[in-house]
Amino acid sequence: MAGLATTFGSGAMTNSINEIENAEVILVSGSNTTEAHPQVARRMLDAVDRGARLIVIDPRRTRLAECAHLHLALRPGTDIPLLNAMMRVLLDEGLADDLFIEMRTENFLALRDMLNRLDLEATAALTGVPLALISQAAQLYGRARKAVICYCLGVTQHVCGTENVQTIANLAMLAGHIEKEDTGVDPLRGQNNVQGACDMGALPNMLPSYQAVANQDYRDKFERAWGVSLPEAPGKTLVEMTHGGAQGSIRGMYIMGENPMLSDPTLKKVEETLRGLDFLVVSDIFLTETARLAQVVFPAACFAEKSGSFTNSERRVQMVRQAVTPPGECRADSEIIMELSGRLGYGMEYNSSAEVMEEIAMLSPIYGGMHHDRLDQSWGLQWPCWDRSHPGTPFLHKYYFTRGRGHFMPAGHTAPGELPDPEYPLLLMTGRIYHHYHTGTMTRKSERLTRECDHAVLQINPADAKAHGLRQGESVRLSSRRGEITLAAEITDQVATGMVYTTFHFHEAPINLLTNDAFDTGSGCPEYKVCAVRVKKMVNS
Amino acid sequence: MHDVLTTCVYCGCGCGLYLHVEDAKVCGSQPSRHHPVSRDNLCVKGWHIHESVNHPDRLTTPLIRKGDALVPATWEEALDFTAQQLGSIRDQHGGKAIGVLASAKCTNEENYLLQKFARTALNTNNVDHCARL
């Protein structure tokens, strides 16, 4: 979440999930919340029941969009112009929060100049949303006393994902909608412990608690605590590691509980890279597509068989408690890591996950007061939690931003990496659905979840379906410049003409064979959301 | 039968739920009434969380590749072989030739240990996870 970190100094949800139900205006962008974050959607709908206004920015008519007061069905990839137009309306209508801008932010003039040069009509035309609707949305948001913006992968998975997020932050700061309870900017995290994995320094450029690898002082601190000298240069990102090709510079990999063979864009490249390694070891609970390529596979314990903590989207660190013993010879990943580390000449000994947390608390300021005994006796604590007596922080940036002043980062329009053309005339978008989770490694093992939804579908507009002679449920071949897959057509007006939509949960139809690996330069986030495709009806033989 | 309070693993909401345990097996789940996120409610994924725990396809022994097949091995063999392979890559090409992927599905403590392992024992900052996915 590089975008928010540069503007606010911290990349996490600024609010708690429960604050969302007290907001007066909720702006949702690029998040299929009812399916990906059911509890957050529940708060949004509760808020609507109490009279809040809901604005949804999404190319598709999602379930949430159907409940919205305003649905801005923008063309995919035009988020920045849309938000810029909204900001221009705020300026023109005198809805900018001058006091907030003066006291708490910097670089406002750059944003103002950019907005004043904007041709509103042309910008609106670019997004495909009527200017009147944009203006209405901006005024609703600008006039509210308490307003939150929630966004998800739909925003970050673009070539310009970082700028998208910065533009959202610009909008919130311009309206002064930050730093208060029930008001803020809330990136919804996809997987259950993405927030925790980032917090723990599972990042190539950050040590735990966002202490930059490049900073000598931070390295010194960790070198003293760990008793070794640390590599200075930031490492490679996931995409750089898994796309090096057969003879890339990465020769060995250790993959814990991830399945890049299904979740990565451009699968062929990943397969080639993983097959070309001298050594691959995978630790997982099932024999995933990635594990099948490994030289060694470790059977891992699952969440019910070990203790530790997870950090949810709202920065709440909470306990995971062991309920049963692992089946067969499965072992917890922590045990496996300690065994390997000892064999490689760096002994690590911890008697429990609580002991590991003590070390985390000592070295990571935002986790300074996180101790298992405290977490165990509460519903968890929200970081930053500086010391043992600190109660945790439900909402961020009160009085000052993590980085000091909020920094406006104006951004213009960047066209998506690949747009439809006569040869590949349709725009493909990808996402997730309610009954499954990420690559389906876990959820597809559930009988009931599989009964609800057991195959991949391609959503297509009735007009496009008619043009291709497609009927409901028929097989279609979907192809892009990189590959092709077959799936079933679902004819629906949730998607507009010229667009198709599918999910990435099914290994029989690995959508990432098709997607584009142009990636966002700021965060290294692959562009899953948009690529050009064509469809062809399959002839029954 | 007894219940164990824990945290759901299927999305970033982080609902609090009780796992029902019977005969040393997880056989069901139920939302926590007072947990600030779940508030007596789970989505369909939370209600069926036990099904993946008991699935017959779970891996139960370490596997080592012999030719085209992955065959069962002991922990000693698997760990020794892995350490020897990673060690020789590290010693020949340096830590920068090794990549480590942590997991958004694992605990904080495990992620902490894995990045520490990468940076100390393997001497590399090539550590990342699927945050962006």
Ligand code: SF4
């Ligand atoms: S029960 Fe559903 S909403 Fe709650 S954490 Fe699990 S997957 Fe998310």
